[in-house]
Amino acid sequence: MRGRGETARLIFAQAGVDYTDHRFGSEEWKEIKGDMPFGQVPVLEVDGTEIAQSTAIGRYLANEFGLAGKNKLEAARADMFVEVIEEARSKYIPWVHVLIGWKQGDKDELFNQIVEAAYKTPAAVFEKYLKQNGTGWIVGDSLTWADLVAAEYFDKGMVYGRPDVLDGFPFVKALTIRVFELPNIKKYLATRPPALF
CATH class of the missing domain: 3.40.30.10 (Glutaredoxin)
Incomplete structure (x- = not known):
């Protein structure tokens, strides 16, 4: 995994x-x-x-x-956005267990019942702040680990859940693409x- x-x-x-x-x-x-x-x-x-x-x-x-932010305030804000993802991630564990075969169940039904909100709720937060920040990154004007955490999280929703789960969140989609297009990534x-x- x-x-x-x-x-x-x-x-x-x-x-x-x-x-x-x-x-x-x-x-x-x-x-x-x-x-x-x-x-x-x-x-x-x-x-x-x-x-x-x-x-x-x-x-x-x-x-x-050098991915924590350019100063302590940026570092704290990067941590803040990582915590948004961590809080949402904890809500989809039953779906993951079905998805990987540890438990029985309907993965699509579980996604619709509990997981979709676990993606759309943080997506709404990131959409708001990405738009507000205006740099293409969630904190400041450069990449932080919060962008990497977000891209990984939101990508999983589209790959393993539903490709349309982030429809209506163009800034979040753009961030995910931008991160995954970084040469080293x-x-x-x-x-x-x-x-x-």
Whole structure:
């Protein structure tokens, strides 16, 4: 799965920094789960120190590679928009479990019942602030990790949910396209393995 680790991969890609991407199947996961800090992934290991939780990992990498914002106020606003996505993401877990085959159910019906709102609610927020900001980015006049998180999130809604889920949100669609057209991101996407989600 692209999963919650994809934000870190996008940040590494944009920064042009090599890293080891350890992916695993369900059998290996059973063996290594107990070794993870909170029994979850993603986990980033830096010089022997492990960092768990995707938002903490993303914020660390954004600060390391100049994608946190140009000052503390921009950094706080980038974090604010990341939290909008994180809050929405937590609402679609039952759909993901059906989508990837962990549980039984009608994925399309679930999408219509609970997931569509999990995309349209944050899309409305991003649409408003992208329009207001007027730079094509959600914070300031340059790319931040909030743009990467948003592009990854909204893309999943269109790819795994419904292609029309973002109809009516042209600024959000434009942001997603703009992020995925960045040379380093585009290069990464061209070699990204297929995923269930």
